[in-house]
Amino acid sequence: MHPRTVMSTADIARALTRISHEILESNKGPDDLVILGIPTRGVALADRIAALVSEFGGAAVPRGALDITMYRDDLHRNPTRTPQPTQIPAGGIDGKTVILVDDVLFSGRSIRAALDALQDIGRPAAVRLAILVDRGHRELPIRPDFVGKNLPSARQERVNVLLAEVDGAEEVTIAS
Template sequence: MSARPVLHSDDIARALRRIAHEILEARRGDGRLVFLGIPTRGTALAERLGRIVDEIEPGVAEIGSLDVTMHRDDLGRSATRAPAPTRIPAAGIDGSTVVLVDDVLYSGRTVRAALDALADHGRPRAVRLAVLVDRGHRELPIRADFVGKNLPSSTSERVFVRLSEVDGVDEVAISQ
């Protein structure tokens, strides 16, 4: 079955610029802002968001990545994946506003694992969640603070995010 595109490169860029502005408005000039992407595509999105924020307010954004592999509750059920590097900015995360960034929010289990992993690295003042796509079907009481696109879907459908840094193209598609 073929995948139906729902976001193209320009749509993704526009959504990320909007999210960056929303993050800055919610921040109200308060403290450090650390973007931590959840590998793989969340890391690329965090880097893009950090660059956009830096264009708007230079020097505000710090960028890193947060591997959640060993904190997942489904390690025995799903395909094994090699851990990716965790990169925390040199100043750490204590007292900062951390924005966790992921490509798709679905059940909420990845975000739960990210919150557990984050606790291993310090105590942020606040944690926010930014996602490119929220497709619903939550299994845990987690919601995103910043969403690029709400994409209602059935549980039988799959959402594919492709980013140029990883896949050579920017698009979001959905398939049965």
């Protein structure tokens, strides 16, 4: 079966705008925020969200990337992952509200790995989770704070996020 488009370029832009406003509202402004993307597509999304939060909040919000490769619990099954650089903003994360950003939330295992990776870097005041697509099927007690789209899916279906910065195209599809 051909993949079905569930989010267009405009849908993605609207979702990121809404998420950015929700982040500012829940944090009561841009102060003490740090936005960290999980490679690969989470970094592109984090860059966009940080730019929007900075624009709407009237102050620059630091952003970075958090590589979780060595913290994953599936390395024995997937040893070919290439670690990406972790880039923490100059001010660090201690005492800050860290917004973790990823493209799809599925089992929750990537986010568990991200929480472990964060622990090795510092001690944030709070950690929040922003996800473009929440497809359900959690295996761990992890829930996103900010969601672009809830997309109920069958376990065997595949959700693909394509972003211009990474893929040269922009859409979210689901396929059997």
